[in-house]
Amino acid sequence: MTDQEAQEQPRKHTKPTRRAWIMRGVVTPIFGLLAVACIVFGVLNSTVWKPSRNITATAQAHSTQYVVIDPGVLDLVDTAVTVSADNGKTASSSGTEAGADAAEDSQNQQTSQDQQAQTEPQVCMAVGSSKDVSGWLAGEPYVRVTGLDTWQTLSTSEEQAKGTASTSQNQVAFADSDMWSQVECGSTSTTMHLNNAQPAQVMLIDFGTKAPSADLSMQWVRQRVPDFALPWYFGGGLCAVLAVLSASVFAMEPHTRRKKQAESAQAKPKAAKSADEPTIGAALAGTFAALKPRPKKAGAKGSARHGRHAGAAEDESRQQGAPTVVDPGARNIVAEHANRNAGGETAEHDAEGETTSVISADELQAYFARLAQEVGAEPAAGDEQQPSADQSEGKENE
Secondary structure, eight states, X not given: OOHHHHHHSOOOOOOOOHHHHHIIIIIHHHHHHHHHHHHHHHHHHHTTTOOOSEEEEEEEEOSEEEEEEOTTTTTSSOSOEEEEEEOSOHHHHHHHHHTXXXXXXXXXXXXXXXXXXXXXXXXXXXXXXXXXXXXXXXXXXEEEEEEESSSSBEEEEEEEOSSOOOOOSOOOOGGGOTTOSEEEEXXXXXXXXXXXXXXXXXXXXXXXXXXXXXXXXXXXXXXXXXXXHHHHHHHHHHHHHHHHHHHTTTTSOHHHHHHHHHHHHHHSOOOOOOSSSOOHHHHHHHHHHHHSOOOOOSOHHHHHHHHHHHHHHHHHHHHHTOOOOOOGGGOOHHHHHHHHHHHHHHHHHHHHHHHHHHOOHHHHHHHHHHHHHHHTOOOOHHHHHHHHXXXXXXXXXX
């Protein structure tokens, strides 16, 4: 079958394995739906369900004159807080004014309003320490604000202060006391704004008399709003990645995945670094060692002696099998060269002495005889050999 016929022949589609069917048909859609749901919840938390910056919580106090806001409540949401208090008599007074006789004289009406303002108690609120507030409330019942029930409701409880209430008529007015760091008063309602509320600060509200139904509200403007959308976006991205992996990598059989990993590793082999290749650090060290100035020697004789000692130590280390470490900066090239020359001359003289002492007169005569035969000469044995013998004897005498 040729290549063209093999290409024209339709390919056979193999049936997916059980693992691939489960991962691509069941697990991948589940992760996909989870990713979409997380992204939808993230969008909702960043738009419709986004937390509000303005937090306003209210509470009501019945049949009480004092309201105390516990430490840590003023800065519960943010350091900037606005506290408002109303004794609940605004509506009744306006209803009384509306039901007054229409024929009454305007001057009498103004006089009656002034007298009423003087006789009605004021609503005051002050900021102080826990010790000062406890001293002012000695033996009195009060309503305590302990925190937030919800983002719109304050949690309250009715308490009784320890101690004995003072019955003196010459008490200092609430607004004139020097126990407070900040105080505000109003006829039927009052408001105080704190830019930097501290955790240890306590607020005391005095309605003057027992108010049948008093209203209290606290408002914060948050500078930092919590971001609940980011975790949902992160979860959606993670589910999307898992869906892609389930449809591709996790759907493959383990042996097939290992085979592909091996093929990819062979296709891109890593070049192994040669062991004898010098490193950059070694090259730089050798360069700086060559540029390093060498100390001057006292003389050639001492240098030669130093070279001989160094050579003897090197030979001894080689015989013992220990590795030899050569310092390029500590070598004296001039001394080594003189050493070599001196050693070569000594060796040549020794060789010459050995050669002269070994050759005898008979061997020298035989050498000249062979030489004469080779050049084709026919000298007389007595004439030619005698001078040679004399020459050899002269050399020996020398």
